[in-house]
Amino acid sequence: MPLFAGLSNEQFESVLVGEEVWLEPGGYLVREGDTPPGFFVQLEGKTEWTRRAGTQEVHTLTLGPEEVYYGHEPLLADRLLPVSGRALTGVRLYKLEPDAFWRMLSVCPSILRSLVSTLADRFQNLGEVSQEHAKLVSLGTMAAGLAHELNNPAAAARRAVDVLRDSFEESQSLGFRLQEGGSISSECLAKIGREVRERATTAPALDTLAQSDREDEISLWLEEHGFEDAWEMAPALAAAGVGVTWLDSLVERAPAGTLGDLLPWVVATLTTRDLLDQVEGSTGRISKLVEAVKEYSYMDQTPLQEIDVHEGLESTLTMLGHKLKDGVEVTREYDPNLPRIDAYGSELNQVWTNVIDNAIDAVSEAGNGRVWLRTTCERDRVLVEIIDDGPGIPPEVQPRIFEPFFTTKGVGGGMGLGLDVSRRIVVSHHHGDIRVSSKPGDTRFQIRLPVGATTKENPV
Numbered sequence: 161m162p163l164f165a166g167l168s169n170e171q172f173e174s175v176l177v178g179e180e181v182w183l184e185p186g187g188y189l190v191r192e193g194d195t196p197p198g199f200f201v202q203l204e205g206k207t208e209w210t211r212r213a214g215t216q217e218v219h220t221l222t223l224g225p226e227e228v229y230y231g232h233e234p235l236l237a238d239r240l241l242p243v244s245g246r247a248l249t250g251v252r253l254y255k256l257e258p259d260a261f262w263r264m265l266s267v268c269p270s271i272l273r274s275l276v277s278t279l280a281d282r283f284q285n286l287g288e289v290s291q292e293h294a295k296l297v298s299l300g301t302m303a304a305g306l307a308h309e310l311n312n313p314a315a316a317a318r319r320a321v322d323v324l325r326d327s328f329e330e331s332q333s334l335g336f337r338l339q340e341g342g343s344i345s346s347e348c349l350a351k352i353g354r355e356v357r358e359r360a361t362t363a364p365a366l367d368t369l370a371q372s373d374r375e376d377e378i379s380l381w382l383e384e385h386g387f388e389d390a391w392e393m394a395p396a397l398a399a400a401g402v403g404v405t406w407l408d409s410l411v412e413r414a415p416a417g418t419l420g421d422l423l424p425w426v427v428a429t430l431t432t433r434d435l436l437d438q439v440e441g442s443t444g445r446i447s448k449l450v451e452a453v454k455e456y457s458y459m460d461q462t463p464l465q466e467i468d469v470h471e472g473l474e475s476t477l478t479m480l481g482h483k484l485k486d487g488v489e490v491t492r493e494y495d496p497n498l499p500r501i502d503a504y505g506s507e508l509n510q511v512w513t514n515v516i517d518n519a520i521d522a523v524s525e526a527g528n529g530r531v532w533l534r535t536t537c538e539r540d541r542v543l544v545e546i547i548d549d550g551p552g553i554p555p556e557v558q559p560r561i562f563e564p565f566f567t568t569k570g571v572g573g574g575m576g577l578g579l580d581v582s583r584r585i586v587v588s589h590h591h592g593d594i595r596v597s598s599k600p601g602d603t604r605f606q607i608r609l610p611v612g613a614t615t616k617e618n619p620v
Contacts, residue, residue, distance in 0.1 A: 161201070163229060163274055174267040178256040183247040192244045196234040199261040205251030209243045222248070232275045235261060309449055309481050317442035324435040331428035334421050344418050349425075352410070356400060356426055360433060363401025374398040381407055385419065393423065396430045449478065467505040469542060469609075470494050473533055476512040483520050487528030495536045501611045507585045508609075511594075514578035515546045515605045522550030522603065541592070544607045553598040561596055 164175060183189060183205070190197060192212055206224035210217040220243055223230065234241050235258060256264065265272045338344045366374065375398040382390035397407075407423075414422050477490060484490060516531065523529025532547040553561060562583045586594040592609040 163201070163271060166270060167268060171268045174260075174264045175256075177260045177263075178254050181253040181255050183251040183253065185247050185249055187247050187251075189245040189247065189251075189253070190231070190241050190243075192241055194241050196231055196239075196241055196258065197255075198258055199231045199235065199256040199264075200229060201254040202228045202230070203252045203254060206248040207245050207251055208248050209245050211243050217244075224249075224251075229275075229278075232261070233279050236275065236279055306449065306479065306482075309478075310446060313442035313445040313449075317439050317446075320435045320438040320442065324432060324439070327428050327431045327435060331425060331432055334425035334428060338418060338421050338425060344415050344422070348413075352413075352422070352426065353429055355406075356402070356430060357433065359402060359406070360400040360430060363399075371398060374403065377404055378402070378407070382423075385411075387420075387423065393427045396427045396434070399434070400430050402426075464502060464504055466500045467503050467508070468500050469498060469508075469535060469544060472505060472509050473512055473516075473535075473544070476509055476516060480513070480516060480520065483517070483524075488520055488523055489528075489530045491530060491532045493532060493534040498535050498537055498542055499611050501542055501609055503590055503609060504585075507589060511582040511585050511607065512544075512546075514582045515607075518578065519546055519548035519550070519603070519605075522548050525550065538608065540611050541608045542611060544609070545604055546607075547602065547604040549601045550603060552600040552603050553596070558596060558598060562594075 164172065167175070181189075181200075189200065189207065192210075202224055204224075206222060208222050209220045209230075211220055212218070230245070265275075335349060338349060339346055375394045378394040378397050379390045381404050382393055387393060410422070411419060477484070516533075519531045523531060529549050532545070534543075534545040534547065536543050562579050583594055586592040586607055586609065590609050592607065594605065594607045596603070596605050598604070
């Protein structure tokens with residue numbers, strides 16, 4: 161085998177201390193997240209190597225049937241296994257325990273050189289595959305959250321339109337009936353309609369108890385005047401600021417025999433107006449979400465441009481809105497004089513997404529918590545701080561937090577690439593700086609970005 165070619169007899173003795181291993185098809189050789197069990201030389205068969213991403217197994221590469229070797233990557237890098245390996249066919253292996261592997265390298269420098277060379281290639285390949293899948297997973301998660309956010313106002317608008325049709329038809333029918341035979345003039349009807357609309361527009365909002373009291377008063381009045389469906393009519397009249405005094409004045413002004421149709425017409429008019437407000441609010445929410453997507457992705461705009469950091473942070477919060485409803489409070493402390501900066505807007509939004517999403521996850525573990533977004537200007541740079549009051553990052557972990565494939569989450573909980581990508585976007589693409597400090601109750605990421613134009617290097 162090329163790896164062992166040219167070894168002296170003494171050097172070859174250091175290799176011949178292993179054992180032969182056989183795997184049946186489907187059997188696992190190693191599993192992601194485990195301590196590396198040793199160094200393997202694959203003599204026969206094919207193996208598949210995968211990595212967990214959420215609930216999915218992501219294919220990274222297939223090895224064999226030519227002679228290959230693996231297991232040295234996590235041993236040399238002093239990491240837990242970043243992938244799982246299983247047999248696609250019957251596999252024959254030669255295994256060296258970790259201690260024997262290190263003795264072999266000390267005696268055989270040629271093997272060490274070969275393994276270091278493959279180490280860089282393997283991690284680069286794993287990084288490229290994992291990074292692309294991480295982007296797809298992130299996009300899928302965000303799309304699912306956005307679909308949920310869009311579904312709520314869309315469903316509300318659809319329900320309102322269904323009821324609006326009946327309410328409008330009832331209002332039209334009652335209006336025609338009131339004007340038939342000249343029992344009430346169109347001018348009088350229009351005047352009453354204006355009064356009701358003005359009250360609905362200017363009526364102060366009441367607390368729940370006061371609203372309930374007003375509804376009870378109106379219900380009693382309606383029952384005394386012969387309305388059997390008083391409990392259905394009272395809420396709309398109370399919400400519009402209509403009280404018993406106005407109802408008494410309406411009795412005095414209404415032509416004899418018209419009150420039975422006039423009040424239901426008033427209620428139908430108010431209901432129609434309320435439903436139109438609901439449709440307007442729902443469609444406005446949908447438009448806001450669509451605008452946030454456009455701002456988040458910087459659609460129809462050149463990559464390098466003058467951007468507003470606050471707009472990027474806000475569009476990111478909108479995109480993550482589905483994660484902010486379970487006891488997570490966001491506090492904004494924005495510098496109103498923060499200058500616009502020349503940057504790659506869509507890439508910076510990846511940074512805000514990665515860091516804010518981590519902060520939300522940290523405080524969500526406790527069931528509730530707070531995330532702070534702070535901005536300020538430091539001479540020719542802007543500073544963005546993203547802070548959470550979660551449990552914090554252990555001191556021994558903090559120096560490795562920006563390493564690729566390093567994650568504090570369980571297997572499948574994260575690919576360990578979000579902060580690595582964020583670091584490269586901030587440092588390599590924008591010539592900025594990103595750092596973290598953490599203690600229980602106070603974890604803060606500080607991102608500093610130059611105000612002036614930057615030159616992009618080493619694309620993500």
